[in-house]
Amino acid sequence: xxxxxxxxxxxxxxxxxxxxxxxxxxxxxxxxxxxxxxxxxxxxxxxxxxxxxxxxxxxxxxxxxxxxxxxxxxxxxxxxxxxxxxxxxxxxxxxxxxxxxxxxxxxxxxxxxxxxxxxxxxxxxxxxxxxxxxxxxxxxxxxxxxxxxxxxxxxxxxxxxxxxxxxxxxxxxxxxxxxxxxxxxxxxxxxxxxxxxxxxxxxxxxxxxxxxxxxxxxxxxxxxxxxxxxxxxxxxxxxxxxxxxxxxxxxxxxxxxxxxxxxxxxxxxxxxxxxxxxxxxxxxxxxxxxxxxxxxxxxxxxxxxxxxxxxxxxxxxxxxxxxxxxxxxxxxxxxxxxxxxxxxxxxxxxxxxxxxxxxxxxxxxxxxxxxxxxxxxxxxxxxxxxxxxxxxxxxxxxxxxxxxxxxxxxxxxxxxxxxxxxxxxxxxxxxxxxxxxxxxxxxxxxxxxxxxxxxxxxxxxxxxxxxxxxxxxxxxxxxxxxxxxxxxxxxxxxxxxxxxxxxxxxxxxxxxxxxxxxxxxxxxxxxxxxxxxxxxxxxxxxxx
Numbered sequence: 001x002x003x004x005x006x007x008x009x010x011x012x013x014x015x016x017x018x019x020x021x022x023x024x025x026x027x028x029x030x031x032x033x034x035x036x037x038x039x040x041x042x043x044x045x046x047x048x049x050x051x052x053x054x055x056x057x058x059x060x061x062x063x064x065x066x067x068x069x070x071x072x073x074x075x076x077x078x079x080x081x082x083x084x085x086x087x088x089x090x091x092x093x094x095x096x097x098x099x100x101x102x103x104x105x106x107x108x109x110x111x112x113x114x115x116x117x118x119x120x121x122x123x124x125x126x127x128x129x130x131x132x133x134x135x136x137x138x139x140x141x142x143x144x145x146x147x148x149x150x151x152x153x154x155x156x157x158x159x160x161x162x163x164x165x166x167x168x169x170x171x172x173x174x175x176x177x178x179x180x181x182x183x184x185x186x187x188x189x190x191x192x193x194x195x196x197x198x199x200x201x202x203x204x205x206x207x208x209x210x211x212x213x214x215x216x217x218x219x220x221x222x223x224x225x226x227x228x229x230x231x232x233x234x235x236x237x238x239x240x241x242x243x244x245x246x247x248x249x250x251x252x253x254x255x256x257x258x259x260x261x262x263x264x265x266x267x268x269x270x271x272x273x274x275x276x277x278x279x280x281x282x283x284x285x286x287x288x289x290x291x292x293x294x295x296x297x298x299x300x301x302x303x304x305x306x307x308x309x310x311x312x313x314x315x316x317x318x319x320x321x322x323x324x325x326x327x328x329x330x331x332x333x334x335x336x337x338x339x340x341x342x343x344x345x346x347x348x349x350x351x352x353x354x355x356x357x358x359x360x361x362x363x364x365x366x367x368x369x370x371x372x373x374x375x376x377x378x379x380x381x382x383x384x385x386x387x388x389x390x391x392x393x394x395x396x397x398x399x400x401x402x403x404x405x406x407x408x409x410x411x412x413x414x415x416x417x418x419x420x421x422x423x424x425x426x427x428x429x430x431x432x433x434x435x436x437x438x439x440x441x442x443x444x445x446x447x448x449x450x451x452x453x454x455x456x457x458x459x460x461x462x463x464x465x466x467x468x469x470x471x472x473x474x475x476x477x478x479x480x481x482x483x484x485x486x487x488x489x490x491x492x493x494x495x496x497x498x499x500x501x502x503x504x505x506x507x508x509x510x511x512x513x514x515x516x517x518x519x520x521x522x523x524x525x526x527x528x529x530x531x532x533x534x535x536x537x538x539x540x541x542x543x544x
Contacts, residue, residue, distance in 0.1 A: 038541050039519065041215075041232035044533070045244040045253035047395055048237045050423060051210060053197045055178040056134040059426075060444070063176060064531030068203035068216045068233055069111070070178035073102055073122070073171040078524040078535050079277055083172050087117060087179055087200065097163035097481050102171075104154040108223040111204040112196065114181040118153040124182035136176045137530075140453065140460055141166075163481050166447045173529040174446070202226035202537040203233055212237060228537040241395060248514060255515040257533075259395035260329045263514055272517040275510040276527025280445040283396070284338040285404065285504035287311065288434025290465040293458050298432040304375055304382045305438075311501035312358070313369035314438075317411045318404070319361040324507055327399045332507035337494045339443070339451035341508060346448050346490025351498050358498075359505075366411040376412040383414040387439040389422045400440040400506075430461045440506075445528050448490045449477055456497070465502040517542060 049062040055070060075086040088102040108117035128134070129142040136142075147159040158167060171177050181198045188195075197205055200223065203216035216233040236253060238244045245262050247253035249269050258266060263273060289303035304310045324332050336351035336359075370376040388401035398419060405415040418437075428434050446454070457474050458466040470493055477489040497503075511527040521542030525535040 039254065040230065041234055042230035042255070042519070042536070042539060043234045043236055043247075043253040044513075044536075045236050045238045045247050045256040047241070047244070047257040048239050049235075051208065051214065051237065053194050053205075053208070054128075054133075055176065055180075056128045056131060056136050056139075058136065060137040060176055060530040061532060063178070064533060065214050065235060066178050066199075067173070067201075067529065067531045067534045068536050069199040069201040069205050069219075070180060070197070071200045072173045072175065072177060072179065073104075074168060074173065076173040076526050076529045078526050078538060081278055081526050081528055083168050086173070088171075091168065093165075093167070095481070097165050097167075098160045100158045100160075100164070100167045101151075102156050102158070104156065105223065106154055108200050109221070110181040110183070110198045110200055111219060112184075112198045114183045114187075114198045117179065117181075117200055119150040119156045120153075120182050121179055122156050123148050123150060124185060125177060125179045128180070129177065137454070138170055138176050138450075141170055141450070142177070163479060165481065165486070166450050169447050169450065173534065176530055202228055206232070226537050229540050233536055248516065251516070254519040255513050255533075255539075257395055258512075258514045259399065260327065260331065260512070261399065263329070263512070266514045270517070271514045272520070273512055274515050274520065274523050275512045276525055276532070278445075278527050279333065279341075279508045279510045280527040281442050281511055281532070282335045282338065282341075282445075282508045283400065283440055283442045283506045284335065285314075285400070285438050285440045285506065286429070286464050287314070287503055288429065288437045288439075290502065291432060291463065292465075292467045293471065294468060296458075296466070300435055303435045304373070304380075305384075307373045308500060309369045309373040310375065310382070313366040313373070313411065314408070314413070315359050315501055315504050316362045316369070317366040317407045317413070318504065318506075319407065320359075320506060321361070323400070323403050327396055327403060328507060328509060331512070332509035335505035335508050337498045338503050338505045339446075339455065340448060340494050341445060344445075344448045344490075346487055346492075346494050348491045348494055348498075351494070354498075359501075363407075363411050370412060381414065382412070383416075384408065385437045386415055386417045387425050387428075387437050388417055388419045389425050389439075397440050397442065404438075404440070429463055432463050434463075438504075444511075444532060448494075449474075449486075452477070452490070452493055456493070456502075465497070465500075467496070467500070467502075469496055 049064055050058045051065060052058055055066055071087050073086060073088040075084045077084050087105055089105050091102045093100050104119060126148050144161050145158055146161045149157045149159060169175055184198045185193060202219055202222040204219045206215040206217045208214045213234055213236045218228050218231050241259055241262060244256040245266060248256045248266060248271060287305045289300060289306060291299040305314060324330055336355050340347050367376060374380055375382040386401040386404055388398040401417045405417055408415050425439055452474050453460055455462055455464040456470045458471050473489060473493050480486050480489060511532045513533055521540050523539045
């Protein structure tokens with residue numbers, strides 16, 4: 001291994017964390033009381049989410065809070081990742097992918113006596129995505145719906161303004177269209193929905209303490225006969241990671257989001273690691289100010305990383321193997337182009353071959369690239385602000401931010417770290433106010449077309465990297481339905497991002513949580529469902 005190793009020990013954050021862990025350890029020197037008897041209530045200590053009953057106002061990771069009780073038209077199989085029937089029994093797309101027909105399940109009842117699930121509930125749920133306050137992840141996708149036509153009580157057709165090859169994803173448990181009751185809305189309006197939303201899941205809503213927790217009760221007559229093993233379920237919001245560890249070790253919580261650096265401490269005390277069926281999360285460092293569309297007034301040439309050589313320097317300054325080992329306990333694999341896994345449409349095997357030469361760790365090359373771009377010793381100073389935050393399943397962001405600062409110092413880039421909440425970071429990149437900053441972010445898998453639209457298409461809200469070539473090529477991809485042609489077009493966009501060093505791709509890995517094995521015996525979840533740690537009805541206690 002070349003270069004300077006990461007000096008983790010000087011970090012004030014880690015020193016504080018270590019002290020907190022010692023405290024947590026002290027609190028948990030006796031066996032967890034929960035281990036002696038199976039609890040009625042399963043408690044999941046989450047890193048936190050933007051808590052609201054209004055599914056149309058929050059991002060996909062925050063859909064964790066809806067997964068137990070608000071169902072979707074299609075399921076994501078926990079072991080295969082395939083889309084399977086849920087509230088829709090079968091579905092089909094027209095040859096041009098402009099019409100999708102869904103045959104809805106009969107005999108499904110909403111909680112709290114709001115009657116049967118029918119096509120009007122799908123229309124109503126879709127209508128919520130069109131409200132002015134809607135800011136959901138797939139909001140722009142839902143605005144491409146021309147009409148949701150009711151054929152009869154149990155058959156509907158989504159008519160799209162243009163081909164929509166990914167609609168099955170959007171209406172699945174991985175997407176963000178949650179089905180809620182029109183009957184409840186008609187009777188109680190938004191106020192009633194906010195107070196006690198009715199769903200159709202195997203858990204029903206029991207209550208919410210804003211900023212603290214959301215609780216559920218088992219629904220005894222689920223249409224599929226699902227019967228969760230635990231009578232109650234609670235998602236408790238616990239922002240501090242050491243506190244989550246303490247709750248887990250003391251038996252107050254049974255499952256917890258835990259950064260990988262703390263997992264070993266929990267495991268040493270008898271806890272067990274559970275992980276998603278697929279490596280569906282990736283972490284990338286996004287570079288603010290990449291607004292390269294002609295005439296964009298937000299573009300500023302004085303942002304150093306608008307220069308391609310600087311972007312490459314910021315890539316090769318990072319020792320990815322060391323970062324993977326120290327922050328992610330070696331659990332992951334390289335991301336070659338952000339958002340593309342080997343199974344993604346448009347994946348190019350050439351990226352794997354070229355990656356070491358173009359992106360491999362080389363601080364000497366980083367210094368030379370900065371010099372050629374006019375920065376560093378003898379040139380202009382270069383400084384970057386690194387933004388850090390945590391979300392459910394995204395515990396490592398602050399650690400990655402610290403590591404970046406160390407690597408960049410080695411090549412002459414000054415940095416400072418600022419810890420913000422996720423909502424603030426999102427408002428900054430959506431408002432094109434990121435010229436100062438870069439930010440590591442963990443995002444979960446989605447189809448290539450959807451990822452390109454979300455991250456790189458200039459008319460979408462996120463503005464991660466914008467370029468005229470990407471826009472034109474995305475427009476072509478979005479109108480193309482031939483499979484081979486789509487593969488070629490999607491790969492062309494990936495090639496562009498790879499060659500331009502559009503951002504700093506790091507790793508793919510599985511979603512992981514730590515749980516008390518005396519309470520949680522088995523649990524299969526795919527990881528790609530919105531909310532990441534999902535399918536709580538499949539949490540089973542250990543066999544006696």
